[in-house]
Amino acid sequence: MTAPLELPQPRTPAGQAGLAALLANPSRALLAFDFDGVLSPIIDDPARAAAHPGAIPALARLAPHVGALAIVTGRSVAQVLQLGRFADEPALARLLVAGHYGLERWSASSGEIASPPPFPGVAAARQALPGLLNDLVAPAGTAVEDKGHSVAVHFRNTPSPADAQELLTEPLTTLARSHGLAVQPGRMVVELRPPDMDKGATLGALVLEVGAEVVTFAGDDLGDLPAYDAVDSLRESGMPGLLICSASDEVRALSDRADLVLDGPARVVAFLETLASRWG
Numbered sequence: 401m402t403a404p405l406e407l408p409q410p411r412t413p414a415g416q417a418g419l420a421a422l423l424a425n426p427s428r429a430l431l432a433f434d435f436d437g438v439l440s441p442i443i444d445d446p447a448r449a450a451a452h453p454g455a456i457p458a459l460a461r462l463a464p465h466v467g468a469l470a471i472v473t474g475r476s477v478a479q480v481l482q483l484g485r486f487a488d489e490p491a492l493a494r495l496l497v498a499g500h501y502g503l504e505r506w507s508a509s510s511g512e513i514a515s516p517p518p519f520p521g522v523a524a525a526r527q528a529l530p531g532l533l534n535d536l537v538a539p540a541g542t543a544v545e546d547k548g549h550s551v552a553v554h555f556r557n558t559p560s561p562a563d564a565q566e567l568l569t570e571p572l573t574t575l576a577r578s579h580g581l582a583v584q585p586g587r588m589v590v591e592l593r594p595p596d597m598d599k600g601a602t603l604g605a606l607v608l609e610v611g612a613e614v615v616t617f618a619g620d621d622l623g624d625l626p627a628y629d630a631v632d633s634l635r636e637s638g639m640p641g642l643l644i645c646s647a648s649d650e651v652r653a654l655s656d657r658a659d660l661v662l663d664g665p666a667r668v669v670a671f672l673e674t675l676a677s678r679w680g
């Protein structure tokens with residue numbers, strides 16, 4: 401007989417209670433994931449990102465056992481479906497995707513994307529951005545990603561991302577504020593996006609919608625911190641939860657708070673496979 405694979409143990413009592421509740425009652429659990437850096441390895445070109453080759457098989461193995469699976473991403477729903485190819489997997493027939501931090505929603509069961517009208521300030525920021533970057537003499541490799549509901553300025557491919565961040569962050573923040581937008585810093589990116597929506601509010605809403613009694617969230621970046629806050633407040637109100645960090649050298653803020661720190665998407669996938677092996 402093959403010995404069962406060993407599950408990594410959360411380092412905090414709250415995380416241990418969250419994992420124990422998930423193992424005891426998977427059908428009441430919501431498992432939510434960020435996309436880039438968690439299910440998808442970070443690469444230089446955002447348009448060419450893809451799910452880790454093991455991610456869809458692992459989610460497909462979990463799907464019949466857990467209450468709900470959700471992806472909560474800063475990308476648009478359409479792009480995450482195109483890059484991740486989640487809709488092609490029949491076992492993910494109940495998958496939920498919240499895009500643009502929750503402004504957009506999609507469920508595999510309906511196949512429809514619900515998306516609000518554009519926030520007015522985004523068009524003005526989009527128009528002002530090329531002139532601003534030109535005036536700042538933004539370094540070669542600076543790239544604007546037009547996300548529709550928001551605009552993001554990437555500097556991963558500049559000669560010194562740290563210098564580019566230093567140069568760009570303050571002027572981009574001023575531009576965002578002048579158009580009523582929020583600033584979302586991330587992994588070598590600054591995004592200008594509509595205010596009043598974040599992954600915390602979205603995760604809280606998903607928990608209610610699916611009637612979850614246990615929640616897990618896996619993130620890697622600063623935009624995931626509100627989801628961490630949401631899990632913390634759900635735990636304060638008595639719901640078991642598990643905070644997972646897909647760790648990198650680029651962002652430390654989540655690994656400091658997570659119950660379980662896994663070394664990037666490959667380890668996240670390995671964890672999901674091990675979890676699934678507990679149930680069949």
Ligand SMILES: O=P(O)(O)OC[C@H]1O[C@H](O[C@H]2O[C@H](CO)[C@@H](O)[C@H](O)[C@H]2O)[C@H](O)[C@@H](O)[C@@H]1O
Pocket residue numbers: 434435436437441442443444445446447449472473474475545547552554556586587588589591621623
């Ligand atoms: O909420 P997420 O699903 O994690 O999306 C966050 C942002 O991810 C993308 O940018 C990041 O991934 C790129 C591809 O690996 C990488 O090149 C970039 O440096 C990262 O910041 C995406 O382009 C953004 O629009 C998302 O908001």
